[in-house]
Amino acid sequence: MRVLFILFLLVLSGCYKNHLYVQQQSVNKYYLASSKVDTPDFRQKNPPDDEQIVVAWDFPISEFRKDLNLKLTVRFWDNQEVDKSCHLKRKRGFKKFVFTNLENEKNKRILTYKVDVFDKNNNLVSQWEHQFWTKLIDFQEEFDLQADKKN
Helix, strand or coil: CHHHHHHHHHHHCCCCCCCEEEEEEEECCCCCHHHHHCCCCHHHCCCCCEEEEEEEEECCHHHHCCCCEEEEEEEECCCCEEEEEEECCCCEEEEEEEEECCCCCHHHCEEEEEEEEECCCCCEEEEEECCCCCCCCCHHHHHHHHHHHHC
């Protein structure tokens, strides 16, 4: 019984290396609290049509003391990328990044994203990538390189 208890304590004391938790959410009429409890809300007439990425983190104090900065890179369906960043002031917390969609920009929906956390020396501390994240290939850059080789 004693061996089983010690084994149980060892399993529970294991380290979890990924300190980031990322979630993508649609912000629409169903996101409003008034939709869930069926109360009057002026926003129901013109509900939002946005998307948000919520990033939560929980770093050990030894990592947090390295003065961490979070960088979110979002790629939309039209292959445009947007970078947003923030300084992490607490070892545990969360941040919402909201992306407003306009009616005439339906291709501005979020396709994929990644989160990087860097220390003050710009060393990568932690990373989280969406399952479809891949490096964007810039064809114009490829054509420019080929044109330079020919000249």
